[in-house]
Amino acid sequence: MGEYHGYQKMTESTINPETVDPKVIVALDFPSADAALHLAQALDPVQCRVKVGKELFTRAGPALVEQLQQFGFDVFLDLKYHDIPNTTAQACRAAAELGVWMVNVHALGGRRMMETAREAVDKTTQRPLLIAVTILTSLDANELHEVGLPGSPEANVLRLACLAESAGLDGVVCSPWEVSVLRETITEGFRLVTPGVRPTGVEVGDQKRIATPEDAIRLGSDYLVVGRPITQAENPPAVLAGINASIHAGVAPR
Ligand code: C5P
Numbered sequence: 001m002g003e004y005h006g007y008q009k010m011t012e013s014t015i016n017p018e019t020v021d022p023k024v025i026v027a028l029d030f031p032s033a034d035a036a037l038h039l040a041q042a043l044d045p046v047q048c049r050v051k052v053g054k055e056l057f058t059r060a061g062p063a064l065v066e067q068l069q070q071f072g073f074d075v076f077l078d079l080k081y082h083d084i085p086n087t088t089a090q091a092c093r094a095a096a097e098l099g100v101w102m103v104n105v106h107a108l109g110g111r112r113m114m115e116t117a118r119e120a121v122d123k124t125t126q127r128p129l130l131i132a133v134t135i136l137t138s139l140d141a142n143e144l145h146e147v148g149l150p151g152s153p154e155a156n157v158l159r160l161a162c163l164a165e166s167a168g169l170d171g172v173v174c175s176p177w178e179v180s181v182l183r184e185t186i187t188e189g190f191r192l193v194t195p196g197v198r199p200t201g202v203e204v205g206d207q208k209r210i211a212t213p214e215d216a217i218r219l220g221s222d223y224l225v226v227g228r229p230i231t232q233a234e235n236p237p238a239v240l241a242g243i244n245a246s247i248h249a250g251v252a253p254r
């Protein structure tokens with residue numbers, strides 16, 4: 001557990017007021033709690049939030065989420081619930097009671113599922129942000145047609161984002177390339193959460209529709225989900241600090 005020793009966390013004196021609402025959500029895509037906590041200990045909750053997805057949650061469960069919260073991190077529980085309205089709503093309620101900052105459902109579960117989930121979190125004392133996944137970015141037009149969704153992926157994303165908004169959800173996950181058109185269509189305050197973010201010069205990996213952090217924010221993203229550029233870096237806190245610096249430099253002129 002020692003390889004990040006020597007990396008300094010930000011101290012009170014280095015806190016930038018701009019980062020009190022951290023824009024970067026680090027995807028903790030690790031197979032064990034130990035690995036996730038090892039990285040989390042090197043990061044600063046003032047500089048980022050963290051995302052716990054299906055693999056890590058299935059292995060490490062609510063206990064890990066609680067540990068991350070004890071470290072001071074806001075947790076995005078990325079379990080993409082998709083079930084009948086009652087089951088989805090109860091799962092969202094359980095996530096809210098776990099104290100997570102953000103939780104998500106599949107918009108393809110339909111209006112009633114999303115509305116019921118929203119009503120369930122509305123009744124909780126620590127209401128998380130409830131956002132929707134529209135169309136998985138892994139699906140191309142042919143695959144969408146195969147499951148009975150005609151039209152382009154973009155048209156489906158837009159339609160489902162509007163449905164999520166009208167069901168009272170707080171935002172959607174979308175690729176940086178969809179941010180501009182969504183910003184033109186949906187109301188101010190509807191959160192756009194974008195994976196597919198790659199700092200200049202960093203390996204793209206399997207992501208296709210990518211943007212740099214500063215471009216994604218400039219286009220209108222509220223939060224950036226960044227995994228491997230940080231988790232696989234030799235010095236994760238330094239990469240995170242670089243991303244935050246580029247975001248603030250890029251956004252400052254606005
Ligand atoms: O390592 P990388 O930065 O590509 O990780 C991106 C994260 O965002 C992963 O946890 C991935 O599952 C998630 N994600 C994505 N594309 C989507 C939805 C979620 O990459 N459309």
